[in-house]
Amino acid sequence: MTDVRLRSRLEPERGVFMAESYEVISRALDAGMRPLSFLMAPKWVERFAPLVDRFPEVPVYVGEEGLLEELTGFHLHRGALAAMQRPELPDPRTLLERARTVAVLEDIVDHTNVGAMFRSAAALGVDAVLVTPRCADPLYRRSIRVSMGTVFQVPWARLGAWPHAPHAPGEPAPVDGVELLHEAGFDVLALALTPGAVALDAADLGPDRKVALVLGAEGHGLTPATLRAADQHVIIPMAGGVDSLNVAAASAVVFWQRRLMLGGAGAAAAPR
Numbered sequence: 001m002t003d004v005r006l007r008s009r010l011e012p013e014r015g016v017f018m019a020e021s022y023e024v025i026s027r028a029l030d031a032g033m034r035p036l037s038f039l040m041a042p043k044w045v046e047r048f049a050p051l052v053d054r055f056p057e058v059p060v061y062v063g064e065e066g067l068l069e070e071l072t073g074f075h076l077h078r079g080a081l082a083a084m085q086r087p088e089l090p091d092p093r094t095l096l097e098r099a100r101t102v103a104v105l106e107d108i109v110d111h112t113n114v115g116a117m118f119r120s121a122a123a124l125g126v127d128a129v130l131v132t133p134r135c136a137d138p139l140y141r142r143s144i145r146v147s148m149g150t151v152f153q154v155p156w157a158r159l160g161a162w163p164h165a166p167h168a169p170g171e172p173a174p175v176d177g178v179e180l181l182h183e184a185g186f187d188v189l190a191l192a193l194t195p196g197a198v199a200l201d202a203a204d205l206g207p208d209r210k211v212a213l214v215l216g217a218e219g220h221g222l223t224p225a226t227l228r229a230a231d232q233h234v235i236i237p238m239a240g241g242v243d244s245l246n247v248a249a250a251s252a253v254v255f256w257q258r259r260l261m262l263g264g265a266g267a268a269a270a271p272r
Contacts, residue, residue: 012086012137015085015086016036016083016084016085016086017083017084017086017137017139017140017141017144018081018082018083018084018141018144019033019081019082019084019141019144019149020079020080020081020082020141020144020145021079021080021145022044022047022048022051022079022080023148023149024144024145024148024149025038025048025051025080025082026051026149027148027149027150027152027153028082028084028144028149028152029051029054030152031149031152031153032087033084033085033087033152034084034085035055035058035082035083035084035085036058036082036083036084036085037058037059037060037061037082037083038052038058038059038060038061038080038081038082039060039061039062039063039068039071039072039080039081039082039083040060040061040062040068040079040080040081041062041063041064041065041068041079041080042062042064044079044080045060045062047079048060048079048080086139089156089157089158090155090157091157092130092157092158092159092160092177092180093180093184094157095127095128095130095155095156095157096128096180096181096184096186097184098127098128098155099127099128099155099210100127100207100210100211101125101126101127101210101211101213101255101258101262102126102127102128102129102130102181102186102210102211102212102213103117103121103126103128103129103130103212103213103215103251103255104129104130104131104132104159104177104181104188104212104213104214104215105117105129105130105131105132105135105215106132106135106162106214106215106216106217106222106223106226107132107134107135107216107217107223108131108135108136108215108216108217108247109134109135109136109217110136110217110218111136111137111140111142111143111146112142112143112146112248113218113246113247113248114131114135114136114137114138114140114143114146114147115138115142115143115144115145115146115147115151116146116147116248116251117129117215117247117248117251118138118143118147118150118151118154118156119146119147119148119150120248120251120252120255121150121154121251121255122147122150122153122154123150124252124255124256124258124259125255125258125259125262126154126255126258127155128154128155128156128157129154129155129156130156130157130158130159130177130212131156131157131158131159132158132159132162132177133158133159133160133161133162135158138151138156139151159177159180160175160177161175161176161177162176162177162178162226163176163177163178163223163225163226163228163229176229178226178229178230181212184210185210186210186211186212187209187210187211187212187231187232188212188214188229188230188231188232189203189211189212189213189214189230189231189232189233189234190214190222190226190227190230190232190233190234191213191214191215191216191222191233191234191235191236191250191254192216192221192222192227192230192233192234192235193221193235193243193244194227194233194235196233197233197234197235198232198233198234198235199234199235199236199237200234200235200236200237200253200254200257201237201257203232203234203257205257205258205261205262206261206262207261207262207263211258213234213251213254213255213258214226214230215247215250215251215254216247217247218246218247234254236250236253236254
């Protein structure tokens with residue numbers, strides 16, 4: 001539970017993910033996720049009873065807080081953990097068929113940022129999220145918790161390739177994500193501090209345009225290959241000598257501007 005690299009490899013391999021807290025677990029169950037087991041301290045049993053009663057075949061493990069902390073490596077101050085079966089992700093093409101606003105998370109390795117970006121996407125009407133091959137797992141426990149479970153609400157898929165992503169020798173190269181977006185009629189807009197970038201409030205984000213908003217990792221930002229492949233570069237106008245925002249904050253600003261240009265249509269309900 002405390003080794004990020006180990007969990008990031010083993011959980012997808014074994015088809016599981018971990019959800020933490022009553023709010024997140026209930027949202028996951030409401031979204032159709034299948035629980036495998038529950039783990040909680042005695043004081044949480046009564047509150048969780050309506051949830052676990054829906055799955056009488058699923059074991060519920062109850063232990064004193066000291067024992068749970070010894071098992072997991074951290075204090076379960078949010079009530080409980082649930083091991084759940086990892087859902088089968090849709091084909092990116094399927095998501096694009098039903099979407100007009102897409103967020104692409106390029107190599108966002110910080111789980112907190114991933115979760116915050118999903119929460120903004122849900123709140124501000126983004127239709128789907130695509131994550132690149134090297135992006136952090138949206139179903140990692142911290143990502144889910146920071147997203148307040150909205151990762152179960154916003155349709156998402158992992159791309160097989162992105163402009164700079166390598167593939168195994170001897171295997172056919174997967175279809176590049178930018179090509180998929182172009183084939184589906186999307187304009188690819190890269191959020192980047194580049195010469196000639198269009199100010200966000202001057203960019204065409206109206207309803208006549210299907211847009212894919214690409215955001216890169218903290219520090220180095222988007223890769224040169226992505227910048228070359230994008231149809232347009234967009235920048236958020238800044239004041240006070242600040243050159244950039246945290247990527248999660250930037251995503252909220254961009255998603256809001258797109259929603260504003262759509263006339264407020266398609267906005268999702270605010271997270272609980």
